Amino acid sequence: MSELLVIRHGQASFGQDNYDVLSDLGHKQSEAVGVLLRETGWVPDRLVTGTLTRQRDTLSSMGFAQAPEEHAGFNEYDFGDLLQARFKGDVPDLVKGDRKTHFRALRETVFEWQDAAFDGASETYAEFAARVEAARAFACDTKAKRVLVISSGGVIGQMTAMALGADKRHMMELNLQVKNTAMSRFMFSGPKFGLHEFNATPHFMTPSGADLLSYS
Structure with a gap:
């Protein structure tokens, strides 16, 4: 089985004219999750982001210099x-x-x-769901064993609901839970695709890390 690790972008600029910019906190969150992955030896074989600035900048602040592949299906609604x-x-x-x-x-x-x-x-909801599924299929169409994706809360909620076979309402309930730079892990092999871990933030589970927690 291969791993698809989908991380939500760091905190963006809520309430500002341009939301699609990481805040200072967003950069710190991204750095923290990147450090955690390297300390635990989780090195991705493939990098994918959406086309949004906050997604690409999250990957950069995580410390991965390799240029990622992009798929617009990983963009937020x-x-x-x-x-x-x-x-x-x-x-x-x-x-x-x-x-x-x-x-x-x-x-x-x-x-x-x-x-x-x-x-x-x-965009209709049906169109959103279809492009998220296309992005998921794109990320899993690979020989890589560890695929790292930087995406957004709505996309992660949709992917998780789909993996669980949940109804459409669960997409939004999951979406609202996703923390900035939280990790959701899926396992895949051929047509098999399942959820292994949702919305994990071990990089916040220290006294200093707790100050980094945000949802928007």
């Missing part, structure tokens, strides 16, 4: 676009500015998106 579609271009200020309200709206909006309850989004 565009929540800003979903909000604009759901609220017809008039997103409430509280949704944009209050963290608790924002994440409540995130959950509700994704559930409505899954049910095709609004139109106008640049």
